[in-house]
Amino acid sequence: MRRIGVLVAVLCLSACGFSPMYAQNNSVDIWGSSSAVDEMAQIKISTIADRFGQQLRNNLLDRMTPRGVPARPKYRLDVKLVRKDVVQQAMRNDVTATSERVDYRVEYKLYQGGEELVSGDSFAFVSYDILANPYSTTMAQKKAETDAAKIIADDIALRIGAYFYGRQGMAR
Numbered sequence: 001m002r003r004i005g006v007l008v009a010v011l012c013l014s015a016c017g018f019s020p021m022y023a024q025n026n027s028v029d030i031w032g033s034s035s036a037v038d039e040m041a042q043i044k045i046s047t048i049a050d051r052f053g054q055q056l057r058n059n060l061l062d063r064m065t066p067r068g069v070p071a072r073p074k075y076r077l078d079v080k081l082v083r084k085d086v087v088q089q090a091m092r093n094d095v096t097a098t099s100e101r102v103d104y105r106v107e108y109k110l111y112q113g114g115e116e117l118v119s120g121d122s123f124a125f126v127s128y129d130i131l132a133n134p135y136s137t138t139m140a141q142k143k144a145e146t147d148a149a150k151i152i153a154d155d156i157a158l159r160i161g162a163y164f165y166g167r168q169g170m171a172r
Helices: 002-014 036-040 050-064 134-171
Strands: 043-045 075-091 097-112 115-129
Touching: 036 134, 043 050, 050 075, 050 134, 075 115, 075 134, 097 134, 115 134
Parallel strands: 043 075
Antiparallel strands: 075 097, 097 115
Protein backbone atom coordinates (compact mmCIF):
# COMPACT_ATOMS: atom_id res chain seq x y z
CA MET A 1 0.00 0.00 0.00
CA ARG A 2 2.85 2.37 0.82
CA ARG A 3 4.46 1.74 -2.57
CA ILE A 4 1.24 2.72 -4.31
CA GLY A 5 1.14 5.97 -2.32
CA VAL A 6 4.72 6.82 -3.29
CA LEU A 7 3.99 5.99 -6.93
CA VAL A 8 0.91 8.23 -6.93
CA ALA A 9 2.91 11.08 -5.34
CA VAL A 10 5.67 10.77 -7.95
CA LEU A 11 3.16 10.74 -10.79
CA CYS A 12 1.38 13.81 -9.39
CA LEU A 13 4.64 15.72 -9.03
CA SER A 14 5.72 14.85 -12.55
CA ALA A 15 2.51 16.37 -13.90
CA CYS A 16 2.83 19.69 -12.05
CA GLY A 17 4.66 21.42 -14.89
CA PHE A 18 7.87 22.05 -12.97
CA SER A 19 10.88 22.74 -15.14
CA PRO A 20 14.22 24.17 -14.02
CA MET A 21 14.65 27.87 -14.81
CA TYR A 22 18.34 27.67 -15.72
CA ALA A 23 18.14 24.48 -17.78
CA GLN A 24 19.72 24.59 -21.22
CA ASN A 25 17.12 24.44 -23.99
CA ASN A 26 18.73 22.58 -26.85
CA SER A 27 15.63 22.68 -29.02
CA VAL A 28 14.76 25.75 -31.04
CA ASP A 29 11.15 26.06 -32.07
CA ILE A 30 9.62 28.16 -34.84
CA TRP A 31 9.86 31.27 -32.65
CA GLY A 32 13.59 30.80 -32.22
CA SER A 33 13.38 30.75 -28.41
CA SER A 34 16.42 29.91 -26.35
CA SER A 35 17.01 29.23 -22.70
CA ALA A 36 17.16 31.88 -19.98
CA VAL A 37 20.86 31.09 -19.56
CA ASP A 38 21.58 31.89 -23.21
CA GLU A 39 19.69 35.17 -22.96
CA MET A 40 21.43 36.17 -19.72
CA ALA A 41 24.79 35.50 -21.37
CA GLN A 42 23.97 38.30 -23.83
CA ILE A 43 23.82 41.02 -21.17
CA LYS A 44 26.41 43.80 -20.94
CA ILE A 45 26.61 45.00 -17.35
CA SER A 46 27.46 48.69 -17.14
CA THR A 47 30.07 49.87 -14.67
CA ILE A 48 28.82 50.83 -11.21
CA ALA A 49 30.43 53.58 -9.13
CA ASP A 50 32.50 52.99 -5.96
CA ARG A 51 34.02 49.86 -4.44
CA PHE A 52 30.61 48.41 -3.56
CA GLY A 53 29.54 48.87 -7.17
CA GLN A 54 32.66 47.12 -8.40
CA GLN A 55 31.96 44.14 -6.14
CA LEU A 56 28.32 44.08 -7.22
CA ARG A 57 29.24 44.19 -10.91
CA ASN A 58 31.79 41.38 -10.50
CA ASN A 59 29.19 39.23 -8.77
CA LEU A 60 26.66 39.96 -11.51
CA LEU A 61 29.23 39.02 -14.16
CA ASP A 62 29.88 35.73 -12.37
CA ARG A 63 26.18 34.91 -12.22
CA MET A 64 24.99 36.13 -15.63
CA THR A 65 27.94 35.82 -17.98
CA PRO A 66 30.23 33.12 -16.54
CA ARG A 67 31.74 32.44 -19.98
CA GLY A 68 32.86 36.05 -20.35
CA VAL A 69 31.53 39.36 -21.57
CA PRO A 70 29.57 38.96 -24.82
CA ALA A 71 31.21 40.33 -27.98
CA ARG A 72 27.91 41.73 -29.31
CA PRO A 73 25.46 41.99 -26.41
CA LYS A 74 21.71 42.15 -27.03
CA TYR A 75 20.93 43.67 -23.64
CA ARG A 76 22.35 46.27 -21.27
CA LEU A 77 21.95 46.19 -17.48
CA ASP A 78 22.29 49.46 -15.58
CA VAL A 79 22.59 49.28 -11.80
CA LYS A 80 22.81 52.24 -9.45
CA LEU A 81 23.33 52.39 -5.69
CA VAL A 82 20.47 54.56 -4.45
CA ARG A 83 20.97 54.43 -0.72
CA LYS A 84 23.38 53.19 1.92
CA ASP A 85 22.17 53.77 5.46
CA VAL A 86 24.27 52.96 8.52
CA VAL A 87 22.39 52.53 11.78
CA GLN A 88 24.17 52.09 15.10
CA GLN A 89 22.72 49.40 17.35
CA ALA A 90 23.19 47.88 20.80
CA MET A 91 24.34 50.93 22.70
CA ARG A 92 26.67 50.67 25.69
CA ASN A 93 26.34 52.72 28.87
CA ASP A 94 28.74 55.31 27.43
CA VAL A 95 26.44 55.70 24.38
CA THR A 96 28.78 53.98 21.91
CA ALA A 97 27.45 51.27 19.63
CA THR A 98 28.56 47.65 19.72
CA SER A 99 27.24 46.88 16.24
CA GLU A 100 26.07 48.59 13.08
CA ARG A 101 23.44 47.62 10.53
CA VAL A 102 23.95 48.73 6.96
CA ASP A 103 21.00 48.90 4.57
CA TYR A 104 21.76 48.94 0.84
CA ARG A 105 19.21 49.75 -1.85
CA VAL A 106 19.98 49.58 -5.57
CA GLU A 107 17.90 50.19 -8.67
CA TYR A 108 18.41 48.15 -11.82
CA LYS A 109 17.11 48.42 -15.38
CA LEU A 110 17.52 45.98 -18.24
CA TYR A 111 17.39 47.43 -21.75
CA GLN A 112 17.20 45.96 -25.23
CA GLY A 113 18.18 48.70 -27.60
CA GLY A 114 16.42 51.75 -26.16
CA GLU A 115 13.49 49.78 -24.74
CA GLU A 116 13.34 49.09 -21.00
CA LEU A 117 12.47 45.43 -20.39
CA VAL A 118 12.82 44.98 -16.64
CA SER A 119 13.36 47.36 -13.75
CA GLY A 120 13.22 47.10 -10.02
CA ASP A 121 14.81 47.62 -6.63
CA SER A 122 16.93 45.24 -4.64
CA PHE A 123 17.77 45.46 -0.96
CA ALA A 124 20.35 43.98 1.39
CA PHE A 125 20.52 44.34 5.15
CA VAL A 126 23.82 43.35 6.75
CA SER A 127 25.39 44.00 10.13
CA TYR A 128 28.74 43.73 11.84
CA ASP A 129 30.15 44.11 15.34
CA ILE A 130 32.22 47.10 16.38
CA LEU A 131 35.20 45.58 18.12
CA ALA A 132 37.94 46.98 20.35
CA ASN A 133 40.52 46.43 17.61
CA PRO A 134 39.96 48.96 14.76
CA TYR A 135 41.50 46.59 12.20
CA SER A 136 39.01 43.89 13.12
CA THR A 137 36.14 46.35 12.80
CA THR A 138 37.37 47.46 9.37
CA MET A 139 37.60 43.85 8.20
CA ALA A 140 34.08 43.18 9.51
CA GLN A 141 32.82 46.24 7.58
CA LYS A 142 34.45 44.97 4.38
CA LYS A 143 33.01 41.48 4.88
CA ALA A 144 29.51 42.94 5.38
CA GLU A 145 29.87 45.01 2.20
CA THR A 146 31.01 41.94 0.24
CA ASP A 147 28.08 39.93 1.59
CA ALA A 148 25.62 42.69 0.63
CA ALA A 149 27.00 42.77 -2.93
CA LYS A 150 26.49 39.00 -3.21
CA ILE A 151 22.95 39.16 -1.84
CA ILE A 152 21.93 41.90 -4.26
CA ALA A 153 23.64 40.23 -7.23
CA ASP A 154 21.82 36.96 -6.48
CA ASP A 155 18.50 38.80 -6.27
CA ILE A 156 18.98 40.72 -9.53
CA ALA A 157 20.20 37.64 -11.41
CA LEU A 158 17.22 35.62 -10.16
CA ARG A 159 14.72 38.29 -11.18
CA ILE A 160 16.23 38.73 -14.64
CA GLY A 161 16.44 34.96 -15.06
CA ALA A 162 12.75 34.70 -14.14
CA TYR A 163 11.94 37.39 -16.71
CA PHE A 164 13.72 35.50 -19.49
CA TYR A 165 12.22 32.21 -18.35
CA GLY A 166 8.73 33.70 -18.44
CA ARG A 167 9.34 35.23 -21.83
CA GLN A 168 10.60 31.88 -23.08
CA GLY A 169 7.43 30.23 -21.82
CA MET A 170 5.27 32.76 -23.69
CA ALA A 171 7.11 32.07 -26.94
CA ARG A 172 6.08 28.42 -26.87
